Amino acid sequence: MANGTIAMTDLPVPKAEKSFFEQSTNKHSGILSWLLTTDHKRIGLMYMFGIISFFLVGAIIGLLMRLELLSPGGKIFSAQTYNSLFTLHGVIMIFLFIIPGIPAIFGNFFLPIQIGARDVAFPRLNLLSWYVYIVGAILALTSLFLPGGPIDTGWTFYIPYSVRSGSNVSLAIFAAFILGFSSILTGINFVTTTHRLRAPGMSFFKMPLFVWATYATAWIQIIATPVIAITILLVIIERAFGVGIFDPALGGDPVLYQHMFWIYSHPAVYIMILPAMGVVSEIIPTFARRTIFGYKQIAYSSLAIAFIGYLVWGHHMFSSGQSDTSNWIFSLLTFLVALPSGVKIFNWVATMYKGSIDPQPPFLWVMSFIVLFSIGGLTGLVLGALATDIHLTDTYFVVAHFHYVMFGGTGTIFIAAFHYWFPKMFGKMYNLKFAKIAVVTYFIGFNMLYFPKFIMGYLGMPRRYYDYLPMYTPYQRISTYGSWILVSTLFFIVGYFIHAYFRGKKATSNPWGGVTLEWHIPSPPPVENFKVIPVITHDPYDFSQLKEMKDE
Amino acid sequence: MSDHQDAVLEVNHVHRDDVGARMGMWLFLLTEVLLFGGLFLVYAVYRYQYPDQFRIAGMELNTSIGTLNTIILLTSSLTVAISIAAIQKGNKLLSVIMLSLTLVMAFMFLVNKFFEWETKFSHGIIPGSKEMTSKPNGQILFYGLYFVMTGLHALHVIIGMIILAFMLVFVIRNKITEGNYVKLENSGLYWHLVDLIWIFLFPLFYLVQ
Numbered sequence A: 001m002a003n004g005t006i007a008m009t010d011l012p013v014p015k016a017e018k019s020f021f022e023q024s025t026n027k028h029s030g031i032l033s034w035l036l037t038t039d040h041k042r043i044g045l046m047y048m049f050g051i052i053s054f055f056l057v058g059a060i061i062g063l064l065m066r067l068e069l070l071s072p073g074g075k076i077f078s079a080q081t082y083n084s085l086f087t088l089h090g091v092i093m094i095f096l097f098i099i100p101g102i103p104a105i106f107g108n109f110f111l112p113i114q115i116g117a118r119d120v121a122f123p124r125l126n127l128l129s130w131y132v133y134i135v136g137a138i139l140a141l142t143s144l145f146l147p148g149g150p151i152d153t154g155w156t157f158y159i160p161y162s163v164r165s166g167s168n169v170s171l172a173i174f175a176a177f178i179l180g181f182s183s184i185l186t187g188i189n190f191v192t193t194t195h196r197l198r199a200p201g202m203s204f205f206k207m208p209l210f211v212w213a214t215y216a217t218a219w220i221q222i223i224a225t226p227v228i229a230i231t232i233l234l235v236i237i238e239r240a241f242g243v244g245i246f247d248p249a250l251g252g253d254p255v256l257y258q259h260m261f262w263i264y265s266h267p268a269v270y271i272m273i274l275p276a277m278g279v280v281s282e283i284i285p286t287f288a289r290r291t292i293f294g295y296k297q298i299a300y301s302s303l304a305i306a307f308i309g310y311l312v313w314g315h316h317m318f319s320s321g322q323s324d325t326s327n328w329i330f331s332l333l334t335f336l337v338a339l340p341s342g343v344k345i346f347n348w349v350a351t352m353y354k355g356s357i358d359p360q361p362p363f364l365w366v367m368s369f370i371v372l373f374s375i376g377g378l379t380g381l382v383l384g385a386l387a388t389d390i391h392l393t394d395t396y397f398v399v400a401h402f403h404y405v406m407f408g409g410t411g412t413i414f415i416a417a418f419h420y421w422f423p424k425m426f427g428k429m430y431n432l433k434f435a436k437i438a439v440v441t442y443f444i445g446f447n448m449l450y451f452p453k454f455i456m457g458y459l460g461m462p463r464r465y466y467d468y469l470p471m472y473t474p475y476q477r478i479s480t481y482g483s484w485i486l487v488s489t490l491f492f493i494v495g496y497f498i499h500a501y502f503r504g505k506k507a508t509s510n511p512w513g514g515v516t517l518e519w520h521i522p523s524p525p526p527v528e529n530f531k532v533i534p535v536i537t538h539d540p541y542d543f544s545q546l547k548e549m550k551d552e
Numbered sequence B: 001m002s003d004h005q006d007a008v009l010e011v012n013h014v015h016r017d018d019v020g021a022r023m024g025m026w027l028f029l030l031t032e033v034l035l036f037g038g039l040f041l042v043y044a045v046y047r048y049q050y051p052d053q054f055r056i057a058g059m060e061l062n063t064s065i066g067t068l069n070t071i072i073l074l075t076s077s078l079t080v081a082i083s084i085a086a087i088q089k090g091n092k093l094l095s096v097i098m099l100s101l102t103l104v105m106a107f108m109f110l111v112n113k114f115f116e117w118e119t120k121f122s123h124g125i126i127p128g129s130k131e132m133t134s135k136p137n138g139q140i141l142f143y144g145l146y147f148v149m150t151g152l153h154a155l156h157v158i159i160g161m162i163i164l165a166f167m168l169v170f171v172i173r174n175k176i177t178e179g180n181y182v183k184l185e186n187s188g189l190y191w192h193l194v195d196l197i198w199i200f201l202f203p204l205f206y207l208v209q
Helices: A031-035 A040-068 A079-098 A101-114 A123-145 A169-196 A209-241 A254-288 A295-311 A324-352 A361-384 A386-392 A396-426 A432-459 A470-503 A545-551 B003-011 B018-049 B051-059 B063-088 B092-122 B137-172 B182-207
Strands: none
Touching: A040 A079, A040 A101, A040 A123, A040 A470, A079 A123, A079 A169, A079 A254, A079 A396, A101 A123, A101 A169, A101 A209, A101 A254, A101 A396, A123 A169, A169 A209, A169 B018, A209 A254, A209 A295, A209 B018, A209 B137, A254 A295, A254 A324, A254 A361, A254 A396, A254 B018, A295 A324, A324 A361, A324 A386, A361 A386, A361 A396, A361 A432, A396 A432, A396 A470, A432 A470, B018 B051, B018 B137, B018 B182, B051 B137, B063 B092, B063 B182, B092 B137, B137 B182
């Protein structure tokens, strides 16, 4: 035993090995065995239901917004409704889908398995995080139906409008506050798990890169989230008591609010993208049958992104009236953060070079990611440069940029991760042909939806408007048609996964030929993950193990 | 622990790891520091912007009550520390007495705070009130921050009292013992944090002029 106090390795294990679906971790069965479970895999799946539901709700709201913009004249919704729609789209997608998305589902499910542990460090705290997430979600939903109407401030809740608005701002942002707690608790859990529960022999530099990425993300969750918590609290107090801290009428400074908001919300962008980058680093070696190129550089670049990403928030405020000195410093730092991202992209491509590539669906999704994310990343530099940013501030260009990064980046990998790990999580295989069709229609729909926004933004189309000048009509049309293709693809994907769960062929324990620890155990995994805690001797992507694994 | 208990713990995925528990607590305390850090940042910005009015408003605060509360809170940190040391040595009685004293002092702190706020209220210093908004901006901000920061701190004192009350029950019922005291240790850490934050609040509001 490597860790003296962790008395788990030599305990009796159940004789017949049941999967975690069949065996409860408490004395209950049925729904209670899920609601009161401390099993990280079950908690991951419970997050999955919440997160995917909200993702689809957010996507439908986006679809409605696109419908409104099909032709000029603002015929379907009023301006006020449109304000609420884009606010809800933002709040749901960011706080309920993309921030928890990959860490809460796949981090929960695979982080302990990939480091050779039986669970996270604090299993009960983990369950609590899920409940906190659900409470936050319920509060957010409640705020929609109370008198006053749904929040209409945009997801950034900028002062002074968020203090003046008569809509249910306080309750909606309190929901974000609660969701922040869930994020913090998950972060604390993952950092401690990574430090305390690695299997014997698994040094930090033998950890799979998904673990590295989740670990770096957990740190950002811990360090950044409290700042948004206090900022939100101050807005609520401002609305309730009028203390004046952000209200310019009482001497407060709205720009200070923007600083505090982005001190969290920019690092939050990396909370969203880093885990996705970790998943990419898992998928590419598996399907290229080649150890990852530049393992240490990828691991360090996750930490570098986490660190530098904490210091670039001011690039959201180039036109808010901060000093010129701040502007160029933040611009410089923004360019610097592109470096570790570039390191990752080059390492992934180099991994594929001379590999024996097996173009299975997860790999194809990653290819789609690399194109979309690169477009998003490079247009980010256009916005990071001071001169061009002034022209593009608050236009569709910004909207296109962050949808390419967040949806094209994290969203695509969220789907890729399901394609990669679905057979392991559920023990069933989905229809590969359907999955390949979905990649293509997704890619087409995505680019139709968002690429015209770069052009419109460059031509001057402002974001968050429910109407537009006739000159934008052709672009808006293409964009709306794209949204139909994209959203139908999303439902198609959900459909074939549900079909696979009920009717799919049984998956083997290692359908892709991966070598990280999750592929050494049965699909779906047993409750205890490992009969005996493994001793790690190989590097994480050492494919020479494949032969011995076949004999296992 | 008996073998039977081990088996139950095993299925529940819950295991004992004192080092891990402490690590988790320190990480949580870091988030608390950052939470208050946001407020200290706001304070610094406005103090820089309105130095004179902050000075005028600061002179209104009652330094003697502030000092008294500082002494009370620092002493309560000492008693928590003694309580942990006592349980480590197996002295349950001393641990219980010290924990109870901590709770009493925490309560005294809140009582003082209550009377302090009460006095402010009776002078019309209430956020959003007419008398308040007619003051110059710097003073509105000073009192706004004063109520928000000491209020949030008082909330932490109350949470700390609840946690320590549970610990007191655990010690009495032998759930926290000589061999298993990490819960009490972590609660003590939390209490020290509450103390630490006050140590910064006190000079910023009552002393610096």
